[in-house]
Amino acid sequence: MGNEILKRRERLDRGVKVRTDTIYAVSSWQEMFFLLVPRLVLVVGLLSAPLIAPNLYWQKVICILGVFALLSLGFDFLSHFVGLVSLGGGLFIGVGGYMSGICNYYFGLPIALSIPMGTLLGAILCTLILLPTLPLRGVYFAIVTFAYPLMIERAICAADVLGGTDGITGLTMLGNIWFSQYMILGVVLFSTFGLRKLVNEDIGMVFRGVKDNDQAIRASGINITLYKALAVFISALMGCFGGAYLTHLYGWVGVSLLATDFSIFPLVATAVGGPSTLVGSLIGCIILVPISETLRAFGALRIVMYSLILIFFIAYWREGLLNWLIRKYEQSEHWTRV
Amino acid sequence: MNKDLLLRVENLNRSFGGVKAVRSMNFDLFRGDILGIIGPNGSGKTTLLNLITGFIAKDSGKVTYASREITHWPAHKIADAGLVRTFQVVRPYSSFATYKNLIPPLFSPRNRRTARGRLGDRDAVAIDILEEVGFERESAVIHKLAGTLPLGYLKRLELARCLAMTPELLCCDEVFSGLSMAEIASMVPLLERLRRNGITLIMVEHRLRELFKIANRLIVLNFGEKIADGIPQEVMKKDEVRKAYLGEEFAL
Numbered sequence: 369m370g371n372e373i374l375k376r377r378e379r380l381d382r383g384v385k386v387r388t389d390t391i392y393a394v395s396s397w398q399e400m401f402f403l404l405v406p407r408l409v410l411v412v413g414l415l416s417a418p419l420i421a422p423n424l425y426w427q428k429v430i431c432i433l434g435v436f437a438l439l440s441l442g443f444d445f446l447s448h449f450v451g452l453v454s455l456g457g458g459l460f461i462g463v464g465g466y467m468s469g470i471c472n473y474y475f476g477l478p479i480a481l482s483i484p485m486g487t488l489l490g491a492i493l494c495t496l497i498l499l500p501t502l503p504l505r506g507v508y509f510a511i512v513t514f515a516y517p518l519m520i521e522r523a524i525c526a527a528d529v530l531g532g533t534d535g536i537t538g539l540t541m542l543g544n545i546w547f548s549q550y551m552i553l554g555v556v557l558f559s560t561f562g563l564r565k566l567v568n569e570d571i572g573m574v575f576r577g578v579k580d581n582d583q584a585i586r587a588s589g590i591n592i593t594l595y596k597a598l599a600v601f602i603s604a605l606m607g608c609f610g611g612a613y614l615t616h617l618y619g620w621v622g623v624s625l626l627a628t629d630f631s632i633f634p635l636v637a638t639a640v641g642g643p644s645t646l647v648g649s650l651i652g653c654i655i656l657v658p659i660s661e662t663l664r665a666f667g668a669l670r671i672v673m674y675s676l677i678l679i680f681f682i683a684y685w686r687e688g689l690l691n692w693l694i695r696k697y698e699q700s701e702h703w704t705r706v
Numbered sequence: 707m708n709k710d711l712l713l714r715v716e717n718l719n720r721s722f723g724g725v726k727a728v729r730s731m732n733f734d735l736f737r738g739d740i741l742g743i744i745g746p747n748g749s750g751k752t753t754l755l756n757l758i759t760g761f762i763a764k765d766s767g768k769v770t771y772a773s774r775e776i777t778h779w780p781a782h783k784i785a786d787a788g789l790v791r792t793f794q795v796v797r798p799y800s801s802f803a804t805y806k807n808l809i810p811p812l813f814s815p816r817n818r819r820t821a822r823g824r825l826g827d828r829d830a831v832a833i834d835i836l837e838e839v840g841f842e843r844e845s846a847v848i849h850k851l852a853g854t855l856p857l858g859y860l861k862r863l864e865l866a867r868c869l870a871m872t873p874e875l876l877c878c879d880e881v882f883s884g885l886s887m888a889e890i891a892s893m894v895p896l897l898e899r900l901r902r903n904g905i906t907l908i909m910v911e912h913r914l915r916e917l918f919k920i921a922n923r924l925i926v927l928n929f930g931e932k933i934a935d936g937i938p939q940e941v942m943k944k945d946e947v948r949k950a951y952l953g954e955e956f957a958l
Contacts, residue, residue, distance in 0.1 A: 570828050573802065573809040580799040583761070587793070588811040588871060589786035 374706040385698040406697065410647065411557060414654075418549040426661075427545050431617055433657040434552030435461070435610035436633055440641075440649035441559050442603035443634035448644035449567050450599040451579030452502075455631040456494070456513035460607020461614065462520060462626035464490035468612030469536045469621035479540050483612045490608030495601045502596040505582070517626035524623055535622025542616045552613055556650065559606055563646050566602075575599055636674050639681040642688030651690055709736035711773075712875055712906050713758070713789075718767030720757055727753040729930045731767070735875070740897075740907045742917045742938065745927030746950065751910040752794055754927070755877050758908075759791040760784040772874070786816045788874035792867075792881060794910075796860040800853030804841070807852050807863055808832035811870035832870065839866045839896060858889045865896070875906045882913040890916055914942075926950070 384402045393399050421427045439457040446454040468486025471477045477485060501512045525533050542548045566572050574595055577585045582592050615621040633656070634649065641652025656677075663670050681688060687695075713735040720728045728750045735741055743751050756762045758769055760781040769777050776784050785791075799807050809828055817823030833848060839862040841848050847855070852863060861881055868876055878897075882890050890913065897920055901907060911917040917924075917938075924941045926934040928950040934941045941947055 570809050570813045573799075573806055574813055576801065577799050577810045580801055581797045583793070584797045584799065584867065585810055586761070586781045587759075587785055587791060588867070589782050589790075589814040589816045590810060591780075591782045 375703045376706050377701055378704045379695070379699045379701050381699055410560075410650075414553050414557060415550075417553070418546065424545060427549055428617075429657065429661050430549050431545075431552055431613075433653055434549075434556050435614055436630075436637065436657055437556045437650045437653040438552075438559060438606040438610045439630060440634040440637040440653050441556075441563060441646060442606045444638045444643065444646050444649040445563050445567070446599060446603045447638075449572070449579060450575045450596060451582075452596060452599065453507070453510040454513050454600075454603065455510050455635070456498070456516070456604070457607060457630035457632075457634050458517035458626045458628060459513055459520075459631075460490070460494055460604050461611035461630045462517050462623075463494050463604075464608025464611025465615040465621045465625040466490075466530060466611075467493070467608065468615045469539055470530070472539045472616070473536050479542065479616050482540075483609070483616060486612035486615070487605060487609040490611065491601055491604035494604040494608065495597055498600055499593075499597060502593045502600070514628075514631055517628075517631065521623045521626045531622065533623065535620055535624075537620050539619045539621065540616060541619035542613075548617060555606075555609060555613075560647055560650055563602075567646070632674070636678045638688075639678055639686075640688060642690030642692070642694075643686075645688075645690045645694070648688055648690035652688070655689075709738075711735075712737045712739075712771065714768075714770040715758065716768040716770070718754070718757055718769065719765045720753060720762065721765060726930045728757060731930075731932060733925060733932065733935060735906065735908065737906055738901065738904065739923055740901055740909065740921045742921035742924045743908060743910045743927065744912070744914065744917070744924065749927040750930040751927055752879055753930075755791055755879055755908070755910060759789060759877060761791075785871065786814065788816070788872070789877070790868045790871045790873035790875070791877035792864045792879050794879040794883070796857070796864045798852035798855070798860055798863055800851065802852055803849050804852045804855060804859075804863060805829065805832045805836055805848045808835055808866060808870045811867055814871065816871060835866050835870050836863075839863075839869065840892060841866075857884050858886070861885060861889075861893075869900075873905055875908065876900065877908045877910075879910050880912060881909070882911060882916055894919055 384399060387393065387395065388399050388403050393403055417430050418427060421430055439460065442460070443454055443457065446452045464486050467490040468482045471482035471485045471489075472479070497516065498509070498512065501509045524530055530536060542551075567576065574585065574590060578592055578595055578599075585592055585595075611625055614625065637652030637656050638649040639652070640655060641650065642648030659673075660670060663673060666673075685692075711734060715731055715733050718728055718731040719726070731754060743754065745751050753762070757764050760776070760779055760783070764777060767777070768775065771784070771787060771789055774787070776787065776789070779787075799810070802809075809832060811817065812823065812828040812831055836848055841859070841862065847859065852860070855863065861884070865878070865881060881893065881897075885893070894916055897907065897909075901920070909917060909921060921938055924934070924936065924938040925932055926941060926947050933950060934944050934947045
């Protein structure tokens with residue numbers, strides 16, 4: 369023991385990181401590159417993905433990736449910035465999809481109207497049905513968000529409404545694959561940067577305050593339930609857009625939009641990509657969706673993969689990929705003797 | 707004595723199971739007063755504050771604030787009306803930078819009803835308020851995470867969070883507890899300044915010496931009941947107060 373040299377890893381913020389925190393960010397090209405490079409890599413990477421995709425199949429994968437990314441962003445926002453652990457992916461996708469399908473099929477609205485209508489009406493409906501759970505603390509919100517899609521699925525099948533088990537077919541399709549891809553990628557990028565801005569605004573501090581210390585928010589004369597509802601609405605908007613988009617991508621809406629996969633996948637993607645970073649959940653999707661597609665041959669065994677990945681990240685690497693990357697990018701590390 | 711009635715508590719009751727935490731509580735509070743509430747541990751002081759500020763439900767009774775009945779209002783609505791409380795166990799937003807802790811109250815509907823609160827730069831206002839309660843303006847402390855601050859700063863931050871609400875009536879739940887004598891000595895002038903600025907104060911306290919310096923009225927609780935009410939020096943001479951709270955040999 370006595371002659372053992374103890375060492376610890378010392379982390380120091382890089383000078384360029386500290387400078388870019390302030391107005392000095394515009395002091396030279398070096399600082400500006402430091403800020404711009406990661407953002408450009410993400411934006412250019414995403415926007416060039418459709419060009420790289422070898423065939424129509426992979427282009428569709430990009431569309432699906434966008435939908436999962438929206439769900440994961442919404443999950444990360446709700447659970448790590450507002451403190452509402454949401455398993456509502458299936459609910460949002462399903463409600464948004466059916467709403468948009470109804471608008472298109474029964475009311476004959478064109479896509480340009482049915483997608484926005486489906487998104488908005490779906491988000492309002494989701495917020496309303498989740499409203500009773502919002503004043504509660506704890507796991508109730510997660511349970512209810514998870515239970516609703518299962519319930520709606522059974523109800524649609526049993527009552528044989530909205531197309532029953534077959535779903536509503538013959539909806540207008542988005543058609544052009546390039547338009548489809550860039551539409552969803554545009555929304556994903558807008559949501560990512562929009563949410564990142566939102567959580568650092570003054571209203572974002574209220575959202576984060578609800579997670580950190582909801583009693584102090586009440587003591588500040590702010591209605592917690594109202595802000596939770598607002599956060600759910602934002603997250604539901606993104607999810608319902610995903611649902612409405614999927615509906616018109618396939619020209620079909622059915623009970624498979626209420627699938628549990630939509631609820632669970634965001635959880636895994638966020639754990640892999642790095643919780644409470646927002647962009648992390650997007651990166652998680654970029655990694656997991658293609659892997660998941662490559663392994664499609666394994667069928668149901670893929671769920672084992674998800675589970676193993678989730679267990680590994682939660683047990684051994686809880687910071688996730690992006691938090692690790694940020695640390696490497698912004699700080700220098702070396703060993704020092706204690 | 708033509709004083710302006712601010713808060714009236716009538717026949718307030720609350721029990722937890724078989725324990726009557728607060729029973730048939732009555733008192734009036736006038737604008738500009740500093741009311742001290744003291745009593746042994748478990749005598750219902752904090753429960754009384756929780757009842758007034760709406761953080762727990764009342765079994766029966768009536769609370770009137772600024773000639774409006776607030777008995778059944780939710781906590782956020784009461785705070786919105788200007789009746790603000792600190793927490794005995796400090797509750798910072800530990801993942802925020804210290805000055806960002808004041809953003810939620812500055813963003814509250816109460817503040818945004820004023821043009822200044824709606825349009826001004828809230829970060830700058832937050833730093834001003836922190837300076838007022840004794841954070842050094844230029845120090846790095848205000849940029850540190852609130853979770854890393856020592857207790858003395860957290861108590862001030864708690865007070866600052868309430869001041870950011872521009873309160874009319876401020877309920878302080880043991881702001882002196884856990885502080886060193888030097889820290890307490892620096893808090894006293896701050897509270898006096900609040901009173902001069904027109905804020906009415908209710909102070910639940912265990913530190914009698916400091917409380918008597920600022921309070922002009924005292925209520926003593928024991929087992930949830932009010933056993934004395936009046937000017938501090940006179941109240942402390944009463945036999946039942948000495949017996950219940952201070953012990954027989956206490957000399958002022």
